Amino acid sequence: MFVSSTVRLSSRAALLTACAAAVMGIAHAQEPVEGDEGLITVTGRRISQSSEAIGEDKVTNVVAVTREALLSAPSGISGLKMLEQLPGFNVQTDGALGLYEFGNSVQTRAFNLDQIGFVVDGIPTGRSDAFGGSPVFRYVDNENLGVVEAAIGAGDVSLPSYSTLGPVVQYNSIAPQEEMGLFVSQSFGDFNMKRTFIRASTGQVGPFRAYVSRTKLDSDLWRGPGSVDREHWEGQIHADLGGDSWARFKFVSNDFFDYDSPTISRAQYNCTVRSVVGACGRDFAYIENVPNTTPGFTPNPLASGIYYSNSAYTAVYNLAINVRKDKLYGATFHAGIAEGVWAESTLYWENKDGYGVSPDAYGSTVRGTTGSTLNSYLRYLYQADAGLPVFAPKGVQYGLSGVGGDRYGITSKLHWEMGSNAIEAGLWAEVDKYHRTQARYNTLDGSPAGQPNLDELVYLRRDYRSKRDTLQVFLKDTLKLADERLVLDLGFKGLMLDYSYRGYRDFDDYYRTTGTGLATRGIAGWGPKSNRAQYRDFFLPMAGLLYKIDGRTQVFASYAENMALPKGMDDIYSVIRPGGALVPQPDAERSTNMEVGIRTNQGQLYASLAGFYTKFKNRIQSITTFVQGGGSATETFFQNVGRVRSYGVEFAGTYKPSFLNGLAYGNLNVTYNNAKFKDDIPASTPILIADKYIPDSAKWIVSGGVTVEPASWLVGNISGKYTSKRWSTFTNAPGSSVKGFTVFSAYVDIGDGWSFGPVKSIKARLNVDNLFDKDTLSYISSSVTGDGSFRPLSPRTFQFTITGEI
Numbered sequence: 011m012f013v014s015s016t017v018r019l020s021s022r023a024a025l026l027t028a029c030a031a032a033v034m035g036i037a038h039a040q041e042p043v044e045g046d047e048g049l050i051t052v053t054g055r056r057i058s059q060s061s062e063a064i065g066e067d068k069v070t071n072v073v074a075v076t077r078e079a080l081l082s083a084p085s086g087i088s089g090l091k092m093l094e095q096l097p098g099f100n101v102q103t104d105g106a107l108g109l110y111e112f113g114n115s116v117q118t119r120a121f122n123l124d125q126i127g128f129v130v131d132g133i134p135t136g137r138s139d140a141f142g143g144s145p146v147f148r149y150v151d152n153e154n155l156g157v158v159e160a161a162i163g164a165g166d167v168s169l170p171s172y173s174t175l176g177p178v179v180q181y182n183s184i185a186p187q188e189e190m191g192l193f194v195s196q197s198f199g200d201f202n203m204k205r206t207f208i209r210a211s212t213g214q215v216g217p218f219r220a221y222v223s224r225t226k227l228d229s230d231l232w233r234g235p236g237s238v239d240r241e242h243w244e245g246q247i248h249a250d251l252g253g254d255s256w257a258r259f260k261f262v263s264n265d266f267f268d269y270d271s272p273t274i275s276r277a278q279y280n281c282t283v284r285s286v287v288g289a290c291g292r293d294f295a296y297i298e299n300v301p302n303t304t305p306g307f308t309p310n311p312l313a314s315g316i317y318y319s320n321s322a323y324t325a326v327y328n329l330a331i332n333v334r335k336d337k338l339y340g341a342t343f344h345a346g347i348a349e350g351v352w353a354e355s356t357l358y359w360e361n362k363d364g365y366g367v368s369p370d371a372y373g374s375t376v377r378g379t380t381g382s383t384l385n386s387y388l389r390y391l392y393q394a395d396a397g398l399p400v401f402a403p404k405g406v407q408y409g410l411s412g413v414g415g416d417r418y419g420i421t422s423k424l425h426w427e428m429g430s431n432a433i434e435a436g437l438w439a440e441v442d443k444y445h446r447t448q449a450r451y452n453t454l455d456g457s458p459a460g461q462p463n464l465d466e467l468v469y470l471r472r473d474y475r476s477k478r479d480t481l482q483v484f485l486k487d488t489l490k491l492a493d494e495r496l497v498l499d500l501g502f503k504g505l506m507l508d509y510s511y512r513g514y515r516d517f518d519d520y521y522r523t524t525g526t527g528l529a530t531r532g533i534a535g536w537g538p539k540s541n542r543a544q545y546r547d548f549f550l551p552m553a554g555l556l557y558k559i560d561g562r563t564q565v566f567a568s569y570a571e572n573m574a575l576p577k578g579m580d581d582i583y584s585v586i587r588p589g590g591a592l593v594p595q596p597d598a599e600r601s602t603n604m605e606v607g608i609r610t611n612q613g614q615l616y617a618s619l620a621g622f623y624t625k626f627k628n629r630i631q632s633i634t635t636f637v638q639g640g641g642s643a644t645e646t647f648f649q650n651v652g653r654v655r656s657y658g659v660e661f662a663g664t665y666k667p668s669f670l671n672g673l674a675y676g677n678l679n680v681t682y683n684n685a686k687f688k689d690d691i692p693a694s695t696p697i698l699i700a701d702k703y704i705p706d707s708a709k710w711i712v713s714g715g716v717t718v719e720p721a722s723w724l725v726g727n728i729s730g731k732y733t734s735k736r737w738s739t740f741t742n743a744p745g746s747s748v749k750g751f752t753v754f755s756a757y758v759d760i761g762d763g764w765s766f767g768p769v770k771s772i773k774a775r776l777n778v779d780n781l782f783d784k785d786t787l788s789y790i791s792s793s794v795t796g797d798g799s800f801r802p803l804s805p806r807t808f809q810f811t812i813t814g815e816i
Contacts, residue, residue, distance in 0.1 A: 060616035062157055064609045064662065069499045069554025070165075070568045071607050071620035073097055073662055075158040077184070082727065082757055084777040085197040085811045086205045086227050086240075089147035089158075089181060090114050090123075097660040097679040098162040100708045100733060102789040106199075106779035106807040108147070109229075109238050110268065111140035111332065113789055113801050117707050118162055118177050120624045120656035120685045124577040125599070127171025127178040131260055132356045132421060133340050134170040134440070140332075142413045142444055142580065144360060146181060148264040148336050151225055153195060153207050154244055156184045162660065163622050164570035164603045167484045167503040167552050170421050170438035172575045175601035175626055183260075186219040186248050187211050192816040199809035203229035220247040232804045234295020235327045236269025254346025262338040270330035270368075271295055273791050273799035286322055292785055292802035296327035299459040312375050313387070318405030318456045321371035321385075326458045329408060334364035350427030359418040362444075369458060370407040370450050370468075378530040386450055389469040389517070392532030396521035401466040405456025410464075415444035419480070432488040434501075440480045446580065448472035470520050474513030474538075476580050481506040486552075499554035499568075505547055507575050507598075511583040512540040518586045536590035541583050543595040547573045563610040574599045576628070601626030617663030625655040625688075651740070652689030654704065658682040678714035683707065687740070697794060702742045705792030710734035710750075725759040728781070738790050738798030746797045748790060753803065754781040769814045779807040 065072025073096045080092065084107060091108030093116065094101035104113025116123040128135040128146040137143035158181050165171070165178025190213035197205040209223035225242040243263040250256055274294045277283040281290035286306045287297050300307060306322050313319035340358040347353060373385025386403045393400045423436025448471040453460030486501030514520060520535045554568040576582065576596045585593050607620030659682045666675035685707045691697035703709075715729030732752040739746040761773035780803060789801035 060611050060664070062159070063664070064611065064616055064618040065159075065161075066564070066609065066611060067497070067556065068161075069497065069556045069566050070161050070570075071098075071163055071566075071605055071618065071622070071660060072159060072161050073618065074160065077156050080152040080155050080158070082725075082759065082775070083152060084199075084757075084779065084809045085152070085195060085207065086225070087152055088114070089150045090116060090145070092152065092158050093160065093179065094731065095679075095713070096160055096162075097662040097681050097711075097713075098683075099160070100681075100683075100706070100711055102706075102733075102801075104271065104789060104801050105232050105804045106809070107229075109227075109240065110231075110271065111145065111147070111266075111334075112270070114140070114145075114147075115706055115789055117685075117704075119603075119622060119658070119683060120601070120626060120654045120704065121175055121177055122706070124173060125175045125177075125574060127165060127169060127174030128181070129169055129171070129178065130181045130338075131183050131258070131340060132342055132354075133260075133338065133358045134419070134421075134438070136360075136417055136440075136442055137173055137577070139578075141366065141411075142362075142415075142446060144336070144362065144417065146179070148266065148334065149262045149338055150181050150183075151207065151223065151242055151244060153193070153209065154183050154223060155181060157182050162620075163605045163624065164552060164568055164572070167486055167501040167550070167570075168423055168434055168436060170419075170440075170482060172440075172478070172480045172482070172505065172507055173577065175572045175574050175599055176570060176603040176624065183244075183246065186221045186246055187213065188219060189213045193813070194815075195811060195813040197809055197811040199229070200807045201230040201232050203227070203809065205229075217250040218247060221245070231269060231271055231295075232807070233271050233293065233802070234289075235298050236271070236296070236330075238268040239266070241265040251345075254344075254352060256344050258340075258342040258344075260338070260340040260342075262336075264334070264336045266332070266334045266336075268332055269296075269327050270332065271801075272325075272330075273789075273801055275799060276787075276797055279787060279800060279802060286325065292805070296330055297325055299326050299328060299457075310372060313372050316372055316403075316405055316456065318458065319372040321373075323406045323458045324369040324371050326369065326406075329367055329369035329406065329458050331367045332364070333366070334362075334413075336363070337361045350432075351425065353422070353424045355420060355422040357418075357420050359416065361416055363414045365413065366411045368409040368411070370409050372403055372405055376528075378525075378527040386468050389450070392523055392530075393469050393521045395532030396534050398470065398520060399467065400469055401452060403450075403456070403468045404452045406453065406458045407450040407468050408453050408462040409450050410448075410462070412445070412447040415442070417442040423484075430490045430494075432490075434484075434486045434488075436484055438480070438482040440478075442478040442480070444476045444478075444580070446472060446474055446476075470514070471517055472514055472584065474511060474515060474580070474584070476509065476511045476583070478575065478579075479508040495558040497554075497556040497558075499552070499556070501553075502549050502551045505545070505550060505573055507543075507545040509543040509545075509575065509579055510540070511542070511580070513538050515539060515584045516586050518590065536586070539590070539592060541592045543579065543583075545573065545575065545598045547598075562612055563608065565606075565608045567606040568604070570603045572601045572603070572626075574601075597628040599626060599628050614667045615663065615665045617661070617665075620660045621658070622660070623655075623657045625653065627653045651687060651691055651699065653687070654685065655688055656683060656685035656704075658684055672719060674716060674718040676714065676716045679712070681708075681711040683709060683711075691740070691794070697741065699740045699794075702740060703737050705737050705740060705798065706790040708734045708736050708750075723760060723762045723764070726757070728754060728756045730754040733788075736790060738792050738800070739796065740792065740794045743795055743797070748787050748800070751784060751786040751788070751803070753784050755779050756781050766814075768816055771813070771815045773813050775811045775813075777809045777811070779809075780805060782806070 062074045088108035093099045100117040102115045104110035135144045160179045164176045193209040195207040205227040211221040222245040227240040229238045245261040247259040278294045284290045310319035338360045342356040344354045371385045419440030421438045450468040452463045452466040484503040489498040521532045552570040605622040609618035661680040664677040685704045687699045713731035717727040734750040757777045759775045764772040783806040787800040788803040791799045
């Protein structure tokens with residue numbers, strides 16, 4: 011059905027040529043109705059509303075993925091992978107759906123995932139790190155979304171977020187429908203993927219209408235043994251309260267279980283290094299449990315009588331899992347007070363619970379040994395010396411890391427229109443409590459296949475609680491002049507952040523060592539500690555201008571300043587300085603965002619073009635390294651790397667000329683982004699990163715596609731995305747780049763209003779990801795020097811979906 015994988019279309023030139031052809035010559039539009047310039051005239055079953063797609067009437071560059079595009083994507087696609095359709099976003103995920111939570115990276119302008127704000131139906135999602143945060147993909151399903159709207163450079167001052175340095179992405183759900191009904195979607199795909207989505211709607215019942223949906227997804231990992239299991243519930247009740255007043259109640263439950271897959275080195279990808287079972291390239295993975303008669307699995311000669319003492323056993327998949335159970339409750343009340351005057355408040359509560367499992371090797375039994383062999387046995391020995399209630403390891407350990415907590419808050423704002431002015435004022439208050447534990451336990455027989463014995467603690471590492479208290483206030487005035495052709499948006503927000511940390515930070519709080527060599531002994535550690543940080547800025551301004559040249563073309567410009575809580579605060583404050591000293595308070599990250607652009611909504615074309623300049627200081631950068639003695643395990647710490655600046659251009663356009671009579675149309679997104687460090691990292695030997703490109707930041711991203719509608723019951727699409735060369739190190743060291751690549755996808759949608767008995771709107775869709783089976787490195791976990799670690803692009807993947815309504 012599709013072109014053979016032997017076709018090679020990997021160059022940027024090929025993609026640009028194809029996209030240019032799509033945009034310049036293969037599309038259709040209705041002719042504009044004379045005298046009605048407000049009509050949306052570019053039409054098609056896979057074209058979103060142009061006003062939403064290009065951010066019409068916004069003073070900043072705002073782009074959107076709307077419902078039509080969301081329903082064309084593979085079923086179950088993650089909330090982050092949705093963003094790769096937008097200009098300005100460099101999104102790399104693990105797998106066709108992007109469900110592996112530790113395999114996601116997002117870059118936009120000078121910012122990465124942890125510096126972007128996310129809001130779901132007016133509720134901020136908090137920090138985005140997968141281990142202890144609230145990443146947005148746990149709280150959305152694409153069938154329930156109406157639009158995903160991204161302010162690439164600077165979100166509105168009214169939007170709640172303590173992590174954003176400018177960009178804010180809003181996920182807005184569909185409202186419950188007015189008629190009773192049942193929507194069902196069933197998907198099947200490669201790697202034994204099965205996904206069922208069911209949404210039941212009550213229709214209008216008095217002042218209420220509601221729906222509840224359930225998603226069940228099961229799939230094998232595409233690389234190595236293991237599976238992904240996701241059960242997701244969403245519910246919404248909408249109540250009409252009379253006049254312009256209404257209320258909305260929302261509930262989300264996400265139960266997620268998956269096995270890890272490892273990041274790999276360049277040598278493992280290039281097959282100069284293989285796993286113990288001979289795997290390499292994009293097939294390099296954890297292995298299934300094997301007996302220690304396999305070469306490379308013989309017992310450690312220094313561990314007499316310990317059958318599973320070889321560190322090779324830490325590469326098994328069954329001791330690398332993630333479990334998350336998250337719930338989100340929200341209630342929004344909108345009160346229409348008078349004409350042009352309304353108030354709105356949202357209350358929310360999120361409960362997080364989960365754990366991760368990783369293995370640990372037995373290690374050396376010789377006191378005084380340091381370095382990579384300081385694994386479980388010596389940790390146990392020194393903690394036993396210090397009087398901790400620990401048991402000798404029996405082999406490979408079951409490493410248990412617990413996460414949990416509660417986050418609750420309120421957003422509230424008042425909107426008041428007075429002549430040509432519209433004034434908004436409001437606040438956001440939130441409390442975020444988090445608990446982290448980390449320890450190692452024996453399995454029943456020391457085997458990686460054995461059940462965990464949580465009564466036999468081998469060693470302790472962390473047990474702390476952190477708390478984030480946030481208060482944000484804002485005031486904004488929108489002034490319309492010159493018959494509303496000129497719009498001025500002036501506002502500011504004030505942000506107050508209090509952070510506290512208490513508990514056991516790391517090993518040295520449990521035990522320390524004294525003596526050298528064979529005389530080394532464990533003694534009591536520093537004990538639990540407390541630390542605090544406080545950030546205040548009561549004036550973070552934003553100014554925007556919009557000028558309507560005519561009814562279809564607008565120019566815009568904006569300026570905004572932002573402050574964010576330093577990302578990775580828990581990891582920063584988990585560092586123990588010499589003598590047990592506390593880490594000093596890091597400076598808040600601060601940014602300045604400027605942009606200017608033009609957008610147009612013509613009869614056959616809608617497009618936007620924006621130029622931007624961004625700078626920020628006190629950038630906190632995550633640095634990931636391999637854990638000593640931890641096999642393929644990695645750990646991340648954070649460091650201030652100084653100033654960063656970024657400038658570039660973003661273009662998005664869709665074109666559908668009339669001469670093809672509705673047969674086809676095309677879209678094109680182009681991003682140029684030049685993002686560099688401006689300071690070296692101070693150290694005893696300074697790390698020279700000034701004027702180096704930010705790791706994982708692509709200078710060029712070009713995406714586009716062609717959609718054809720040859721019949722009323724058939725829609726087809728082919729799309730491609732080019733990502734240019736990226737660096738894996740801060741120093742842009744020779745040999746640490748990842749070459750540019752192009753990946754294509756396609757879908758065919760069959761059916762338009764087909765019915766069978768009581769079932770209506772029957773449709774079938776075939777999605778293909780990585781159409782030409784491109785084999786390359788995609789996700790980058792960066793390092794300061796040397797080289798990073800990576801995740802390969804997943805292979806060609808098919809998915810078939812059938813949907814219907816009752």
